[in-house]
Amino acid sequence: MTSKAKIDPWGSLDIEDYRKLFDEFGIESFAKYKHTLSDNRYVRRDIIFGHRDFGRIMKAIEKREPFVMMTGLMPSGRFHFGHKMVADQIIYYQQLGAQVYVCSADLEAYTMRGMDLPKAREIAVNEYLPSYVALGLDLDKTNFWFQTDYVVPYYRFRDLLSKKVTLNELKGIYGKLSPGKILSVLAQSADILHPQLEEFNGPIPTVVPVGADQDPHIRLTRDLSGRFQLEYNFIPPSSTYHKFMRGLQGGKMSSSEPKSSIALSDKPKDAMRKIMAAKTGGRPTVEEHRKKGGRPEECTVYDLLLYHLVEDDKELKDIYTSCRSGALICGECKAKCGELMAKFLDKHHKRMSKAQNKVKTYLDKRN
Ligand code: TRP
Ligand code: SF4
Numbered sequence: 001m002t003s004k005a006k007i008d009p010w011g012s013l014d015i016e017d018y019r020k021l022f023d024e025f026g027i028e029s030f031a032k033y034k035h036t037l038s039d040n041r042y043v044r045r046d047i048i049f050g051h052r053d054f055g056r057i058m059k060a061i062e063k064r065e066p067f068v069m070m071t072g073l074m075p076s077g078r079f080h081f082g083h084k085m086v087a088d089q090i091i092y093y094q095q096l097g098a099q100v101y102v103c104s105a106d107l108e109a110y111t112m113r114g115m116d117l118p119k120a121r122e123i124a125v126n127e128y129l130p131s132y133v134a135l136g137l138d139l140d141k142t143n144f145w146f147q148t149d150y151v152v153p154y155y156r157f158r159d160l161l162s163k164k165v166t167l168n169e170l171k172g173i174y175g176k177l178s179p180g181k182i183l184s185v186l187a188q189s190a191d192i193l194h195p196q197l198e199e200f201n202g203p204i205p206t207v208v209p210v211g212a213d214q215d216p217h218i219r220l221t222r223d224l225s226g227r228f229q230l231e232y233n234f235i236p237p238s239s240t241y242h243k244f245m246r247g248l249q250g251g252k253m254s255s256s257e258p259k260s261s262i263a264l265s266d267k268p269k270d271a272m273r274k275i276m277a278a279k280t281g282g283r284p285t286v287e288e289h290r291k292k293g294g295r296p297e298e299c300t301v302y303d304l305l306l307y308h309l310v311e312d313d314k315e316l317k318d319i320y321t322s323c324r325s326g327a328l329i330c331g332e333c334k335a336k337c338g339e340l341m342a343k344f345l346d347k348h349h350k351r352m353s354k355a356q357n358k359v360k361t362y363l364d365k366r367n
Helices: 019-025 055-061 079-096 106-115 117-135 151-165 167-174 179-196 211-228 267-277 288-292 300-309 313-325 330-366
Strands: 046-051 066-073 099-104 143-146 207-213 240-243
Touching: 019 207, 019 211, 046 117, 046 211, 055 240, 066 179, 079 117, 079 207, 079 300, 099 117, 099 179, 106 117, 106 179, 117 143, 117 330, 143 211, 151 211, 151 267, 167 211, 167 300, 179 207, 179 211, 179 300, 179 330, 207 211, 211 240, 300 313, 313 330
Parallel strands: 066 099, 066 207, 099 143, 207 240
Antiparallel strands: 046 240
């Protein structure tokens, strides 16, 4: 038990080899569902690469039976293209018929990131929620909550969870503990399981799309669901795992480091500037690039095209092969990426003001 890799949800996750997650943690390959869900760009391109128990969800989708999609985001900074990947998945499942549950993990932002609560709320209300809506989320069919501001059955259940887990078990999963960390962990399990309480849907298949760094929470929550079998008859939650986009400078994408990512609220010209300065897989000189070709696998500009900006597979493949052959050089490629980005952002910004009104109406209605 010494050399087992650790995944730390609050550490700096740099997963070199995603396949290791299959062997070491028992995550299964998503390849099996690629064909059926090929309309999803992230599935088609192996960005969603793994799952636990997704079969249950696939069955619900195919039989048009009810299921829940639940996920949460920590409102820690500006809404960037890494967050968009999660938003796109939420919307995808909603369009497939899922009952959507989304939380703003403001308790976690408070305890683990030192964010103050009014600031966390402001970010969620002004950046995250309207971005979801502008990207296509139907708020009227969404159950959205703040971890610090929700309903009694959720809090009651979160507190009951404390009885079913030991300190040693939490230490084994998360290493060093603090009261805030423990509370965040229990809150996340409550986020995932509470849709199955009688006050909500009762037992129902639930899918939780997350980055691989969140797997410790998923494993714990699946275990906890079993320990409440008698009381609640929970169905163990399913999960899917996506790869992370790298930051534009290489390394991790972080919402607190503006140069590492493009926010959906960035002005097109600022986004363009970041793309121009981004780390690519190109060679030091144009001559060398022409001769040896570039390495799209190592290129953060290519990441933007792959994850977000080019929907058409053939078009993407053309970029890939002409980069590899050296026919396409980084200057041209960045200009093209910048153009697509500007187009996307312009459209998104136009949708944002309407989305902000929708969010306001939605939140007012609840108060
Ligand atoms: N821990 C998640 C993050 O760091 C946020 C989160 C809170 C979450 N509750 C959740 C994710 C429930 C998935 C399901 O981003
Ligand atoms: Fe990246 Fe494009 Fe340069 Fe290839 S040509 S390395 S994809 S920027």
